[in-house]
Amino acid sequence: MKSISIYAVTRNQNIGQLQKLERQLSGREYFLKMRTWELESMKSLVRELEAHMDEVYALRFFYSFQIPRLGKEFDLLQIKDEQIVNIELKSGAVSDETIRKQLIQNRYYLSVLGRPIYSYTYISSQNRLVRLTNHDHIVEADWQQLCGLLKNKSADYGGEIEDLFQAEMYLISPLTEPLKFLRKEYFLTSQQRDIKRQILKRIRTEHTGYYSFSGLPGTGKTLLLYDIAMKLSQKHKVCMIHCGEAGKKWEILHERLRRIDFWSDNQIKNPINLEDYSAILVDEAHLLSAEKLELLLECVKEQPVIFSSDVEDMISSKEIDRRGTHRIEHLPEIQIFRLTNRIRANAEVSSFIQNMMHLPTGKSQKGYPHIEVVYANDSIEAEKLIKNYKSQGYQYRKEPYDANDNTTGQEHAEYLAVVLNDQYYYDEEGYLRSNKQGRKEMSDVRKLFHYLNQVKESLALVILENEEVYGRLLNLLQGK
DSSP: OOOEEHHHHTSSOOHHHHHHHHHHHHOOSSOOOOOHHHHHHHHHHHHHHHTTOSOGGGOEEEEEEEOTTTOOEEEEEEEBSSOEEEEEEESSOOOHHHHHHHHHHHHHHHGGGOSOEEEEEEEGGGTEEEEEOTTSOEEEOOHHHHHHHHTOOSOBOOSOGGGGOOGGGSOOOTTTOHHHHHTTOOOOOHHHHHHHHHHHHHHHHHSOOEEEEEESTTSOHHHHHHHHHHHHTTTSOEEEEEOSOOSOTTHHHHHHOTTEEEEEGGGOOSSOOOTTOSEEEEETGGGSOHHHHHHHHHHOOSOOEEEEEEOOTTSOTTTSOOHHHHHHHTSTTOEEEEEOOOOSSOHHHHHHHHHHHBOOSSOOOSOOTTEEEEEESSHHHHHHHHHHHHHTTOEEOOSOOOTTOOTTSOSOEEEEEEEEOTTEEEOTTSBEEESSOOOGGGOHHHHHHHHHTTEEEEEEEEEESOHHHHHHHHHHHTTO
């Protein structure tokens, strides 16, 4: 989406024509649903600017931009080489505290561009202009000062605004970035905020109940769960249970969050006492065995229990013991949510991984420019291919592909290279399987799925002595 002249879109015309004009000027992929009150506020803003400066018609703004996958929207953004001016539009009276919170949040999202940010709100019904100070206060703003900023001689950004904002920049992990989490240097997406609101509303009313939210890796489940834990722990003690976690990634949080006790699922033994906690939260609940889940449920009294789980529908049920997941889904009066916005990954790569784990019955999307699949006839060829990928910056680790093994020193990789040997095959239903036997909750296919989902940008698969899997994946890349 490109910047537009707000002078041009505030000329009198009907809404239908205006929507066509806006799409033509911005290059937006869809017709923007323009709100009458916002349009009137923008007209009032333009009139006020004209009273204080010349050539308002030359000003260019990104209008009604929403960061992809985050649901964060800005009314007006002027982005120049040397600065950013953000103007939010309001029609009716709104409290200074509400304005302050919105502008602080906007500044956080804009800060990734590394330029000075000037934040304003215009309330058209009051013809009132306010700004956010460097000390996070709301003060009355001067029109001449705003006009001086807007006339800054540095060049306007002329590209697509989506290229400046990558959603994954904003999703932190409390486990790998605990200090950022403790300083509250994050914001939830609109979907995360809605799930949090519904869960806390019912807990405040009933003080009990079962809750579950799930999603693909990278949808921000752990961040949401920790954010809820922080809220609940403001007045009461809560218990956070981690499942299948290797090491002590939560050690810093354990030290700093005194009202949250951190448990491993290995600590769920008979008997356990949970009476001191006002709420129980379970992270990575898909890794909780059915036996430990039953023991946990037996020990819970009336406290609310919140489960966070990865979606693993694309893995064969023969590779996973789903008794625990099935039990959670059928708990009495459980409130279930599904996170759908994949933040920490390239959507194309995410789609490929899902289709790779369970081949689509019809045609898949054609073309995966961030995926490479190559063939090695022996281990020597595989080693050379991997060496080449490593020289290009790809991360590589030999089997087992354990997403919980933090030996690489990072939880996610921009570029990831993986070798698939002849232990893998596709069954008659199109599921990727492994002929190595092991505990179902720790199957190689399951480990592989979660390991692959660490990739953020590009994935390279080296297929070693396995023509059947190689052929299937080549067809998938061709959309067959």
